[in-house]
Amino acid sequence: MISYPLLLEQFKKLLKDNTLKFTKQRELILKFLYENGGHYTPEEIYTLLKQDYPDVKVGIATVYRTLSLLEESGIASSISFGVQGKKYELGLKKHHDHLICSACGEIIEFFDETIEERQEEIAKKFNFKMTDHTMKIIGLCEKCQ
């Protein structure tokens, strides 16, 4: 796992390369995702940031804008919950898929080589140029059953 200072450098470079500016808000959001390491909605990030850093002004719009930026740059990725919005996580980790508990919302990550391989084959079979893929297993986690 990459260290935070390194990640920060990477982010700063990315900003510089695109003539974007490094701001306190952008750093806070990146840091939040790094330190908390889970899946969060924009709203959650906004609320928790305000709570943790009452002295720094962050608007919800900035959270959205920054998350989009992080996602476009490949630093973060999102997982969609339909009408209920999206949750974001840092995309530093190896690719993985998700098990989602429909009762408590818990998200468990997993990776399965067989599935990955089959996906490649399926894309090839349909002459699809695969750019991304997601897999969600919805159900009840151990606790909620």
Add this chain to the structure above:
Amino acid sequence: MISYPLLLEQFKKLLKDNTLKFTKQRELILKFLYENGGHYTPEEIYTLLKQDYPDVKVGIATVYRTLSLLEESGIASSISFGVQGKKYELGLKKHHDHLICSACGEIIEFFDETIEERQEEIAKKFNFKMTDHTMKIIGLCEKCQ
């Protein structure tokens, strides 16, 4: 594939069993999904219905309510496009997953036994009681590459 009259009977029975009423609007939406057999957003269904049956009054709210009903009853299923909403299709067919072209929006269905099996195993491994699962392969279709 089930015939339409049979599907309609099934739907009517479902309504009766739940003390719900069989209405022209509900029938039209079911029929639309049956005859068009693809994936549609509520908005699309609403617009096309008004176009095809100018004499029948259907409100967008009814489309949403009916689609939810069909989904809850297992007659239809939806596939989520994040912020861009959901698309619905009849769920009569055998379970399948989707290849989605990010350029033209085309949706191709596929089924892969290996992936299905692995999903079961993964759920079991995490003590998850799987109720549903979705897999989307995003990419560029043959035409759009």
Add this chain to the structure above:
DNA sequence: CTGACTGCAAAATCTTTGCAAAGAC
């Protein structure tokens, strides 16, 4: 008849945008 259903418009969500002020470089 009775209770469910409908369309309408208003409300609710979630997300994006316009703009003037603030901040990075």
Add this chain to the structure above:
DNA sequence: GTCTTTGCAAAGATTTTGCAGTCAG
């Protein structure tokens, strides 16, 4: 200084809800 970014509030987009009239059983 210049040009990007920000927060705010307003606007958008999509979906849901309240309600009085309508309709199925």
